[in-house]
Amino acid sequence: MSAEPPVTALAPAAASGAAQDDAALVERARQGDTTAFDELVVKYTPRLYGLIYHMTSNREDTHDLLQEVFAKAYRSLKRFQGRSAFYTWIYSIAVNMTLNHLRKRGRHRKLSLDDLDLAIENDEEFIEATSKSDPVREANLHELQQRLNAAMQRLSENHRTVVTMHDIQGLPHGEIARILGISEGTVRSRLFYAHQQLQNFLEEFRR
Amino acid sequence: MSDFEDLQKLLRLKRYEQPPEGYYERFAESFKERQRGEMLRQSSRSLLVERVSTWMWSSGTKRWLYVGGATTALLAAGYYFASGGTDVAPDASTQQPLPREAR
Numbered sequence: 001m002s003a004e005p006p007v008t009a010l011a012p013a014a015a016s017g018a019a020q021d022d023a024a025l026v027e028r029a030r031q032g033d034t035t036a037f038d039e040l041v042v043k044y045t046p047r048l049y050g051l052i053y054h055m056t057s058n059r060e061d062t063h064d065l066l067q068e069v070f071a072k073a074y075r076s077l078k079r080f081q082g083r084s085a086f087y088t089w090i091y092s093i094a095v096n097m098t099l100n101h102l103r104k105r106g107r108h109r110k111l112s113l114d115d116l117d118l119a120i121e122n123d124e125e126f127i128e129a130t131s132k133s134d135p136v137r138e139a140n141l142h143e144l145q146q147r148l149n150a151a152m153q154r155l156s157e158n159h160r161t162v163v164t165m166h167d168i169q170g171l172p173h174g175e176i177a178r179i180l181g182i183s184e185g186t187v188r189s190r191l192f193y194a195h196q197q198l199q200n201f202l203e204e205f206r207r
Numbered sequence: 208m209s210d211f212e213d214l215q216k217l218l219r220l221k222r223y224e225q226p227p228e229g230y231y232e233r234f235a236e237s238f239k240e241r242q243r244g245e246m247l248r249q250s251s252r253s254l255l256v257e258r259v260s261t262w263m264w265s266s267g268t269k270r271w272l273y274v275g276g277a278t279t280a281l282l283a284a285g286y287y288f289a290s291g292g293t294d295v296a297p298d299a300s301t302q303q304p305l306p307r308e309a310r
Contacts, residue, residue: 054224148218202213
């Protein structure tokens, strides 16, 4: 497991600077400079990995989808008008491709709990951050985390997407609305419903 | 602490679910290789198209006549074999036997 700090959304000021940097890299990449696109890949891999992984709960699927997302972005770069930030644009590609993948997966097979990647239970950094040398608390927390992962998979794809983007990745409502092409009100209502569902699932565990 | 705060705390902990160490670097490298491979394939394909079109345009009328003749011959041969094939009777050994009541 990696000892790197978790990757979350950028603060507004940093995001504006990052958008300018991205615009320059995109322009160079459009003119055929492949190293500029390499820089964008390095920059966005951790964030997009988190997004796709928390939506699919499967590392192999995440790896394959991530490759496809960047390949599609590179092929579509000439059509990118720059009306939105590159960050918003590539996030939209990643969300749409992941949702398509989940819909196909849902049609072919029902996901079993064995398919879920529950790697966090062995994550030393996670244990250290949460257990504080209390084995009982640690065991309970792991079980609760496993339940949470399973509960996440019981949410609909649309609800899981907003929970991943807002609660796990820390994206603001407005940004999520822009990426998904829906209103902020819809984002909030999906979050509200998803939280209720998750609380109900976890309540079953507490009883 | 409320149930909602508990839930938010748990969800935030999911940020710690990270891929194995060095994964991001390896991913960037493997994507770069894949991308360069695709570009190479694309450029060799466009090179072939370019060479064929150059040959077509640079060649004289004589070559165009050869191409036209060869195409006509191929079309005629195709028509001959296609029309001849419809007259062939199905192999008796592959036919299903009639049901007992129908005999």
